[in-house]
Amino acid sequence: MLWSNDQGQLCYSCNSCKAGLLGNLRTxxxxxxxxxxxxxxxxxxxxxxxxxxxxxxxxxxxFRRYKQGWT
Structure with missing residues (x-):
């Protein structure tokens, strides 16, 4: 029911692009x-x-300070 032949319409509210973006971000x-x-x-x-x-x-x-005192 969402399909349209109108080339001016870019989004059909199917949310597949959002799912693909989230999957890509996770990886x-x-x-x-x-x-x-x-x-x-x-x-x-x-x-x-x-x-x-x-x-x-x-x-x-x-230790160097103490050794100097003894030598």
Whole structure:
């Protein structure tokens, strides 16, 4: 009942284009979510390594002060 031969009419209110758009958005956002999760994990890993290196550098400086006193 929705079909018309009028070429000026672009939408027949069938909602198929909306369903196709939503399906496409779901797959794109899933890919984007995976990329974002991997990026967050990498950033957390880099942050942990940087904090560990910073603490290690502070500890070495502290031990160097004490070692200089004994030698």
């Amino acid at each position: 794109e956002w899933r890919k984007a979510n995976i990329i974002l999760i991997v990026a967050v994990v990498v950033l957390i890993w880099v942050y942990i390594i940087a904090c560990s290196a910073f603490r290690n550098a502070q500890t070495e400086d502290l």
